[in-house]
Amino acid sequence: MPEDQPGDNEGQPESLKNPPPDNQGERTPRTTPEPEKWTIRGVERDTRAVIQKAAARSNKPLDQWFNEDLREFAQAQVRKTTNAPAKSEGSVPDRFDKLKSELKAEQLEELKALRKAIETRPSSLWEWIRGKKR
16 A cells, blocks of 8 residues: 555544444355356346335345245245145036036926926816815
8 A cells, every 4th residue: 555645634533544444334255155146037127126126025135035935935836736636626617516516406406396386286266266186
């Protein structure tokens, strides 16, 4: 370092003439090996902006948000697809078929009740007054 020339630090206190090294704002050296770096091609700017907003709302840096929130979401998706039975009872086609068969059964019962009422009703006013003969 070159020696101070006259006029360089005139009027400054001694502490500012030779300030101590300042580590504030600098990253601390890594104690673990450098992680593998990777990028995702084709991610649109809008997508990046939304991800940055989500991380900011979670009060997390991007790397922490990816490692925690996004990973949790992805693991839930993987569990949902791998643990799903081949044909679950709650699937839409199954529920539709069940409702369809229940509706058919109800309609059949109503038709039977209507047939019985028609067969037993009097066919004329005379039968209605005197009673239907069987």
